[in-house]
Amino acid sequence: xxxxxxxxxxxxxxxxxxxxxxxxxxxxxxxxxxxxxxxxxxxxxxxxxxxxxxxxxxxxxxxxxxxxxxxxxxxxxxxxxxxxxxxxxxxxxxxxxxxxxxxxxxxxxxxxxxxxxxxxxxxxxxxxxxxxxxxxxxxxxxxxxxxxxxxxxxxxxxxxxxxxxxxxxxxxxxxxxxxxxxxxxxxxxxxxxxxxxxxxxxxxxxxxxxxxxxxxxxxxxxxxxxxxxxxxxxxxxxxxxxxxxxxxxxxxxxxxxxxxxxxxxxxxxxxxxxxxxxxxxxxxxxxxxxxxxxxxxxxxxxxxxxxxxxxxxxxxxxxxxxxxxxxxxxxxxx
Numbered sequence: 015x016x017x018x019x020x021x022x023x024x025x026x027x028x029x030x031x032x033x034x035x036x037x038x039x040x041x042x043x044x045x046x047x048x049x050x051x052x053x054x055x056x057x058x059x060x061x062x063x064x065x066x067x068x069x070x071x072x073x074x075x076x077x078x079x080x081x082x083x084x085x086x087x088x089x090x091x092x093x094x095x096x097x098x099x100x101x102x103x104x105x106x107x108x109x110x111x112x113x114x115x116x117x118x119x120x121x122x123x124x125x126x127x128x129x130x131x132x133x134x135x136x137x138x139x140x141x142x143x144x145x146x147x148x149x150x151x152x153x154x155x156x157x158x159x160x161x162x163x164x165x166x167x168x169x170x171x172x173x174x175x176x177x178x179x180x181x182x183x184x185x186x187x188x189x190x191x192x193x194x195x196x197x198x199x200x201x202x203x204x205x206x207x208x209x210x211x212x213x214x215x216x217x218x219x220x221x222x223x224x225x226x227x228x229x230x231x232x233x234x235x236x237x238x239x240x241x242x243x244x245x246x247x248x249x250x251x252x253x254x255x256x257x258x259x260x261x262x263x264x265x266x267x268x269x270x271x272x273x274x275x276x277x278x279x280x281x282x283x284x285x286x287x288x289x290x291x292x293x294x295x296x297x298x299x300x301x302x303x304x305x306x307x308x309x310x311x312x313x314x315x316x317x318x319x320x321x322x323x324x325x326x327x328x329x330x331x332x333x334x335x336x337x338x339x340x341x342x343x344x345x346x347x348x
Contacts, residue, residue, distance in 0.1 A: 149196025
């Protein structure tokens with residue numbers, strides 16, 4: 015789970031002042047510039063330990079209107095700048111220097127013909143340098159992030175991270191990665207390709223089923239070799255499923271300190287049936303649903319159902335740690 019840094023209480027006043035300065039210099043902000051959501055994590059690091067100071071997110075939706083055409087629209091660039099400006103007061107509050115901001119861009123930017131322009135516009139408007147990473151690097155960071163907060167165990171597992179632009183699959187155990195790949199079949203792409211009416215039509219579901227069979231053939235081959243027994247989900251759709259489950263059990267959202275969950279297969283199936291049968295208003299009325307996820311959750315849960323049935327997986331875990339925590343994990347290991 016989280017490693018918490020506590021300042022040394024035995025320091026004298028002079029040393030305490032030096033300690034405070036050192037701690038401030040080790041404060042850092044990590045931003046995951048996702049296709050749908052920008053996520054912010056601010057931490058204070060001391061060696062291999064860290065303390066979370068602030069977490070936030072902003073629905074920048076940079077993939078909207080352009081991702082299927084290989085561009086980020088002007089509106090998408092403007093929303094990205096607004097999102098990072100929204101984070102600025104938190105940089106100021108925690109005295110995060112620009113050089114201590116790590117911003118990582120993924121599918122939408124790496125596949126956009128104007129991806130370089132996007133990064134240049136961000137730098138000019140905010141002073142933040144954006145690093146665009148490959149799908150393979152993204153999958154590796156997700157593994158590191160999940161491992162930081164979840165006990166993966168010795169059984170072979172499949173980590174699945176559903177983003178707006180891409181979906182990463184990592185076959186692994188707690189000691190190593192056996193196989194990993196990023197597929198450009200994220201939620202926004204699937205919505206653009208298949209979700210024309212709401213509720214989604216049976217014809218679209220059939221087409222999406224065939225599409226996933228074809229696109230995920232490399233995963234199918236890897237599953238035959240490594241036979242994962244557990245699905246560990248990270249990112250939005252999985253977190254929403256946990257929220258729905260917690261509202262049913264306890265009438266509210268999970269405590270923020272919890273970063274790893276077991277999700278009963280029966281609970282997933284119950285949520286899947288409800289989500290697929292309801293329109294937007296009906297989904298929004300489900301206790302635990304948030305507007306940020308109400309649209310993409312449809313294709314998200316269909317993709318999860320496809321994986322569970324196709325590969326006959328019975329156990330589901332959910333990690334709230336993903337890419338940004340992977341960036342943090344590698345920093346802690348230095």
